[in-house]
Amino acid sequence: MKAIMVMFDSLNRKMLEPYGCDWIPTPNFQRLADRAVTFDCNYVGSMPCMPARRELHTGRLNFQHRSWGPLEPFDDSMPEILKNNGIYTHLTTDHQHYWEDGGATYHHRYSSFDLNRGQEGDPWKTSPELIDATAERKLVGRVNYFDKANREYIDSEEKMPQARTFRAGLDFLEKNHEKDNWFLQIETFDPHEPFFTQKAYKEQFAHEYQGEMGDWPPYYFVTEGEDSVRHMRLEYASLITMCDHYLGKVLDKMDEYGLWEDTMLIVNTDHGFLLGEHDWWSKSIMPVYEEISHTPLFIYDPVSKAAGERREALTQTIDLPVTILDFFGMEIPKDMQGKSLFPVIREGKKVREYVIFGYHDGHCNLTDGNWVYMKAPLDGSELYEYTLMPTHMNSRFPVSELQDIGLQEPFSFTKGTRTMKISAKAGMNDAINFGTKLFCLESDPKQEHPLMDIGKETELANEMVKLMRENDCPVERYARFGFPEQGEVTEEHILAARKAETEDRIPEGLKNLEWERGAVNMYHVVKRFLGEGAVKAQELLVQKAEENVITRSSVGAWMSEIAPDGLKDMLWYFAALASRTE
Known part of the structure; x- marks a missing residue:
């Protein structure tokens, strides 16, 4: 038995043809849906990137106990279990978080791994500008100097991290397709931001744009207007088509080598992404809306060979490692909470009533x-x-x-x-x-x-x-x-x-006033920054009230008067975020 997982990062289901998108051509995702089972009710678990990957190893939720971090010594690891039981496991990835401190224990669980550098702000290539920015303490800010240095090198499609990642995965298939007992994970950081790709993919979404958004949306609410939202969606769409192109190369190999006979194929993601929906960019800050939590999932099962079918059963990230272990006939560790998805695929059964995430x-x-x-x-x-x-x-x-x-x-x-x-x-x-x-x-x-x-x-x-x-x-x-x-x-x-x-968050001594929800949030940010200084300045805040109502504008005017100059910009940044209640 053999299995392939093709994993994307920040893949929004609503941008794919099998999930109803009619403006981004994704023929290979549609081709996949025609050969596999498409899951219509798949959800995230622990978020964001590395917590989700911890679930792909352990088959259990971890967000209640831990934020972003490595695999723990007591964690079960699906690829390691396979490796220890005679199944060769290989990871090819450009997901740079694996080689940061917070992801350091993941890739060593595989029999072998191939790491492809250059995504996002991966500290990979150097430049004179980067060295100057380091000396001038300018590395933290709007410009990502590591990303700029990397892009100077990535000047053609074949040098793109995604292209190199898939090339390594295809090489594995070319060399080992006749062998048995292996698991291959092809994992790309795309279409995660920045939405950096090459001219051929941008041309079909060519558009006029005069703003300054580039291809990297902030983790913030939308302040740039509808033209910037349209621009960013088209940049994301360009990258989606690149992802579709390289998925097609895997499907070509499945066809060429007859892997549909004995090879399970899983295509998944860790979470979705906001591109102006709910007036937000990205993830992590706002509530976990459907665009983030409700994710695409496709599975081809060579036993049932179910093709072109859809399943409405509620599923979750933690189910994938259990399904893979079940496919290879491995005993499921007692600490894994996921469910094997074969009853869903083969019989249309429900495996759970609710999920938390x-x-x-x-x-x-x-x-x-x-x-x-x-x-x-x-x-x-x-x-x-x-x-x-x-x-x-x-x-x-x-x-x-x-x-x-x-x-x-x-x-x-x-x-x-x-x-x-x-x-x-x-x-x-x-x-x-x-x-x-x-x-x-x-x-x-x-x-x-x-x-x-x-x-x-x-x-x-x-x-x-x-x-x-x-x-x-x-x-x-x-x-x-x-x-x-x-x-x-x-x-x-x-x-x-x-x-x-609600009521209990209104400051003592000011409960006789009416408060906008966003204004209360702003007050607590000011209090967190300024401590008792903010409390002592409440009388001034009352003076800023508008007809006995504390509005966001009231708190903003008050904040501008009491905040020290050195804190004003940071305070405004977080107060503006806190003012958003949707």
């Missing part, structure tokens, strides 16, 4: 494929990292974070091992700013009209708590979301949490 410091989200429940954390709630590998995305934990480490008793999945318990902080744009949201996709597919239905919210909260308990969630996470550690969630719990998100 999210970021470590963000909302806890639940869906059944129709209802989407986004539960916001409460202000001031506890947050910890549980880890034996204290590294962030591209750095180790600084010693300042390691001064007060606790030792956590083993979780059910840590194989008797205690972990460090390290206090963590949410970012300046805390998820509490958006509040809890409830959507019904059947009546509101674009998630434009959040519902207030305490009965339904209570029902979904109980399903969420059930899955949290199955995940052996840290005890403080229940209080973080306003849930009881034991017993059922009641309407009283939901009402209390809603009050904590």
Whole structure:
């Protein structure tokens, strides 16, 4: 038996022909859909990039316990299990996060790996400008000097990281297609931003544009106007067509070597991406809307040979490693929570009723494929990292974070091992700013009209708590979301949490005034930056009120007067983010 996984990053399902896109030609994705099973209700789990890849190894959610980080010593690893049981595993990738501190333990789990440099801001090539920027302490800012240096070298399609990654995967197939017992993972960072590609792919989306957006959207709300949104979508579309082209080369090899007879093919992604929807760019900051959470998935099963069929069963990233292990006849480790998808593919069976997903410091989200429940954390709630590998995305934990480490008793999945318990902080744009949201996709597919239905919210909260308990969630996470550690969630719990998100966030002494939601969020950002200085300046804030209402403009005017000059720009940046409640 043989298996291939072709994995893209930040692939938006709505930009593919099999999922209804009629303006970006993706003939090879359609060709794949005609030969495989297309999944219509597949969702993310732990986010973003490396948490999702940890799930691809371990088959279990990790966002309740840990943010971005390496595989842990107690983690099960699907490719390593295959390797240790006589199945050769090979990874070819240009996903540069694998060779940062926060991804350092992943690629060594394979029998062999091929790393292709140059994506995003990969510190790969050098230039005189980069050396000057380093000396002048200009590396952090709007210009990514590493990316500029890399692009000076990547001056043709064959030098593109995606092209080199697929070429290495195709070389593996050419050499080994007659052999048995192997797993090949071809993983490209595209179409993740920046949307850098070559002229041939841009020509079919040629357009006039006078703005300054380039091909790299910010992690921010849209301020640039509809012309920039259109431009960025066309840049993304250009890169999508490149992804489609190289997917076609894999399908060609499947045809040429008759691999459809005995080779499973999985085509997937880690998450989607926002390109102006909900007036946001990118991911990570805003709630996890459908454009981010609801992802494309295609699987060809050489046993059933089901082709051109669709499945509506609810599935999730954690199901993929379990499915691969099942395909090779491996025993599934007890700590894996994913489900084999063969009953879905072969019999159309449902394997679950609900899934939860999210970021470590963000909302806890639940869906059944129709209802989407986004539960916001409460202000001031506890947050910890549980880890034996204290590294962030591209750095180790600084010693300042390691001064007060606790030792956590083993979780059910840590194989008797205690972990460090390290206090963590949410970012300046805390998820509490958006509040809890409830959507019904059947009546509101674009998630434009959040519902207030305490009965339904209570029902979904109980399903969420059930899955949290199955995940052996840290005890403080229940209080973080306003849930009881034991017993059922009641309407009283939901009402209390809603009050904590709204009324209780209005500053003491100013509760007699009416507040815009965004204004409250801005106030808390100012307080986080300026501490008691902001509290002492409340009288000035009252003077800025507009007819007894504290608006975002009121807080902005107040903030401009009390903020020190050296903090003004940063304070405005985070206050503007916090003012957005959708």
